Structures are given as structure tokens and as C-alpha cells.
Amino acid sequence: MKRAQSTGPHRRARGQPRGRALDPVALAELETLLAGRPRSRDQLIEHLHALQDRFGHLSARHLRALAQWMRLPMAAIYETATFYSHFDFVDDGQAPPAPLTIRVCESLSCQLAGAGALETALAAGVEPARVRVVRAPCMGRCDEAPAVQVGRRHVGRATPERVRATLDAARFEPDQIDWPGLESYRAQGGYQLLEDLRAGRVTIDDLAASVEAAGLRGLGGAGFPTQRKWRFVLAEPGPRYVVINADEGEPGTFKDRHYLERAPHQFLEGALVSAELVEASTIYIYLRDEYPGLRRVLQLTIAEAEDAGIAAVGSIVLRRGAGAYICGEESALIESLEGKPGKPRHRPPYVAERGLFDRPTLVNNVETVYWIPEIHRRGGDWFARQGRRDRKGLRSFSVSGRVRYPGVYLAPAGITLRELIDEYCGGMAEGHELLGYLPGGASGGIMPASKADIPLDFDTLQPHGCFIGSAAIIVISTRDDLRAVVTSLLAFFADESCGQCTPCRVGTEKMLALLERDRWDEVQLRRLSQVMIDASICGLGQAAPNPVLSVLTHFRDRLAGQGIRIVSEEPAT
Secondary structure (H helix, E strand, O other): OOOOOOOOOOOOOOOOOOOOOOOHHHHHHHHHHOOOOOOOHHHHHHHHHHHHHHHOOEEHHHHHHHHHHHOOOHHHHHHHHHHOOOOOEEOOOOOOOOOEEEEEEOOHHHHHOOHHHHHHHHHHOOOOOOEEEEEEOOOOOHHHOOOEEEOOEEEOOOOHHHHHHHHHOOOOOOOOOOOOOHHHHHHOOOOHHHHHHHHOOOOHHHHHHHHHHHOOEOOOOOOOEHHHHHHHHHOOOOOEEEEEEEOOOOOOOOHHHHHHHHOHHHHHHHHHHHHHHOOEEEEEEEEOOOOHHHHHHHHHHHHHHHHOOOOOOOOEEEEEOOOOHHHHOHHHHHHHHOOOOOOOOOOOOOOOOOOHHHOOEEEEEHHHHHHHHHHHHHOHHHHHOOOOOOOOOEEEEEEEEOEOOOEEEEEEOOOEHHHHHHHHOOOEOOOOOEEEEEEEEEOOOOEEHHHOOOEOOOOOOHHHOOOOOOOEEEEEEOOOOHHHHHHHHHHHHHHHOOOOOHHHHHHHHHHHHHHOOOEEEHHHHHHHHHHHHHHOOOHHHHHOOHHHHHHHHHOHHHHHHOOOEEEOOOOOO
8 A cells, every 4th residue: 555645844845855955145156156167076176176265165055056066966075175174164053264364384394493382472463253373284385494374375484573464464365486488498498309209309219218317216205217107108098197296295395396486397398298208188287285376387387388389278287286195195196186085096906007087197296207308408327427326316305404504405316414414405503413304204204313324315215214205304403302203293194194094094193192102112103003004005104103113213212311211011911
């Protein structure tokens, strides 16, 4: 027998959408804001940025309207909007954030420069209804520590007075960056390699031989031989894509910003050459959101290349990150480009086989492709012979912390930390004595001063439990609190974990809790480290224990001097 249909007020009429009702005003606002824009899933993060930029936050009513407009489930919209730290989600009934946000960088370099006290002073000196002060991860301005972002404008070597002056002047947009345009680059022989490649005067075999002779490897951290990546991607059936990782979120790293500000067309030529080599139809550039001034530079650079016929209109796509360190991992970056939370993929398959939109994808970082035109002009042998101690090539070291002159320094591969400080950085900062250094940012571990004469390059630091990664050198001194250094790094990893896998999500939080005690259980710390290394999906969880393992190996006496008791006995059975 057919059951009678209830008509009471608790019963929803057939055909009426479930969930909270759509606000027609919000939908009208959204349609006006996004008029003419694509509605495909990969545009989701761009649309969220448009809403955040226009309204200062992401309201639930606008997200419901966006779900309707894009024909996506609200769950997919919400999951992505709440994954990224630069999106401020406000649910129904909640008050929106203050109209202006001041972000104080809490990365290690900025902490050493007094960011904690600066944040306290700024928070005490603003009107909360008008301005909010929050902590933020590395902004890629470690050479100007402490760094503060006021709206979209950065204040380097920030003091309360300098930040207040920015507020008083209402200067909240990024500074204009002076950059060499197309005419200047072409006068130096720019885009000749691209022209020769397209005309057949240079072949992939020619360029691969030159790059192999140079010893060029991926300079974002992994160090995979560049020409081998080309071959792997080219071996897969098309269509293919090129993705440029400009999301340098590793604390202490700012070399990609350095090259994009000074030579955007050389970078672009390297990206276009890479696309020609693997016969890719489109280049996607994923730029971290902390670089708003660079976004304008790249927009203008791409427009110049399109106007000159160097690049087909629409063949270079510039996308904004949204504040997620994990998106430096290549598969997480690709997930983000597809409009999803940036969670790493299980491998295999590798992105060279199935990457962006499930197609073969060449992923390189900014500096790697930057060097391709230069190596072709000068020759692979020129690049290779720059190294010291039988190492090949040049390395761009981002140096910050307790040195006299922080900055990006182009130095021979195989240089030692002591040589780098003395020859390029003007020595240690006044009043500071070398205690140790991070050779590869937060992920690369911590080396003691006694190992400051080891060559800095790929594969030279692994025997000591560290690695060079992106060559982000953070120098610490005998005046620094070593436990504060380590807990700062682990707090960063715990905050930036995507949460997808238990070893990383739980392991980073557990390790941080153990480090905050005065009694360190070495057996427990090492066991937890091994689980994270063995079982985490990606490099974040695998590398997070490195600072802890380093201090347990190299700095036991120093920790004891800070009142930390390290207990190493196995528990009784």
C-alpha cells in the first residue's frame, strides 16, 4: 500500500533544494563580480580570490551562491575555501573580520629578528574593529626580517613606527617593482634560443646535451636532473602541460622572488623553451599569494610576450596560490590548480605520466627554467666549471639570520657555509658567534658550527642527516634559544600539514608537545620520527622530524645547558 505523503510544515516540498536557502542578493552580487569568467572547476580558487578581494572575506551566503553558479556541491566549495589560510570564511551569524589585516611573519628568520615582540606591540596599538593583527608563515622576505604585510603591502625590517606610518598613509597596495621589459631583454639576446628551437636550428638533443653537461638539476629542492624530466614527459602521449612552481613557501627561501623581480623575461623564455621541448600546449604558473607585486610584473611580462607574438594568447596561465606551504609539493600544487584543496597524491602514477587534468605534466621551479637560456648562451661547460671541490655549477643561496648582510647570493656549488658567510655575507652579525645553520630551510635539518666547512650541494649533507633542498640558509648564533628554534620549526610543520595522512597530521602535533617539555624522551622522539619518515605520504611529514633528529645528534650539550634533560633509556618490560 502506498504511504500517504505528509503535508505538515516539517516536510520539504519535492524539488526544493536541501540545506540553507540561497540568497538571491548574494547570487546577483556574485554574477556581477564574475561576469564573463569561466565556470569550470579549475577556476574555483580564482573565484574565491575575487570574492575575498571584493568583500574582505568569504561569507557562507556567497559560497552558497558560488556553488549554484558553478554547479558544484557546497561541500566542495566549503572544503576548498576553508583549506587555504588566505581565505577568511565567515559563517552565518558570525561577525566578519576587521577591514584591514596586518600579518606579522613568524618564520624562524623573523622570529630571530624580534617578530614576537613586534606582534605584541602592533596588537596593542590598533583598534580591533578596524585592524586585526595575525601571525603568518614565511613571506619570502627573510632578508628584510622582521617582515610585516599591511593589506597587500609589505614592510621590511618592520618596527611599530614603520607599520604605523604605513597605516597613517593608508598605503595598503603592493609597491611597484621596476623590472626590465621585453626591449631590454631582447637587446641582450633574449628569446634567441626560443626562436632557434622553433626554427629547428636547435634540437632537444642539442639542449639536453648542454643541460646535462652543466649538471642542471631541479633547484626547488628535489634536485632531479632537468633533461631527464623532459624525456619522461615527452615519452607520454599528448596533450601535455608545463607547470611552473613559484610557490616557494619553504621558510628562509626567497631566491625565486629575486629572479622574477630582476629577470622575468629570462624566466619566461625558459618556461616557453620547456614547453617547446615537451610539446606542451599550455604553461601554468602557480605564484604564491604572498607576492602580489610580482603578480603584476608577470601579468605585464606575459602581455608583452603575447603582443610580440612570442607566446600565443592564453597559452600562459597565471594562477594565485592561497597560503598553503604544502602546495610546494608538485602533486598538491596540481590539485590546487584544479581548484581543489592542495593535498598530495599517492604515487605512482607520477605527474610526468598523469599530472594536471590527468595529462603528462612537466613541473619545474622558477630558478630551474631561469637558467636554461643562460646555459645555452654560455654553454654547459661554462656553468659546470663554476663549482668548487669537484661540484658542478652555481647555486642561489637565500641567506638570512645572524649574518651581517642577508640576501640572495649566487655562489659556486660546493662552497662551504663558512666561506659563504665570509666571502658574500660580510661575516656574522655584530655580537654573534656561529652556533649552527639550516642548510635547506625548515626541512633540511640543522648543522652545527663544527660542520661549517662541508661543501654545500646536492648529496653532500645527507651523511650528516641534512640536505640542501632549496638552498635556504638560516644562520643561528650562540645567543639564540635552540629549543625555541626547534619548536618554531615543528609548529610550522604542524600548522601546514594538510591533514590527509595520520603520521603527519598526528605526528607533528605529538612531536611539538614532546618538545615543549623540559624532559625529552629520546626513544619516543626517534620512534615517532621513524614512523613519520616511513609512512607519511609526502615530503612534509617525511622531513618534519629533521630539525629534531639534528639537535639530538649534534646539540645535546647545548640543550642540556638550556635545562633540557634528554632521557634515552628504553622503557622496562
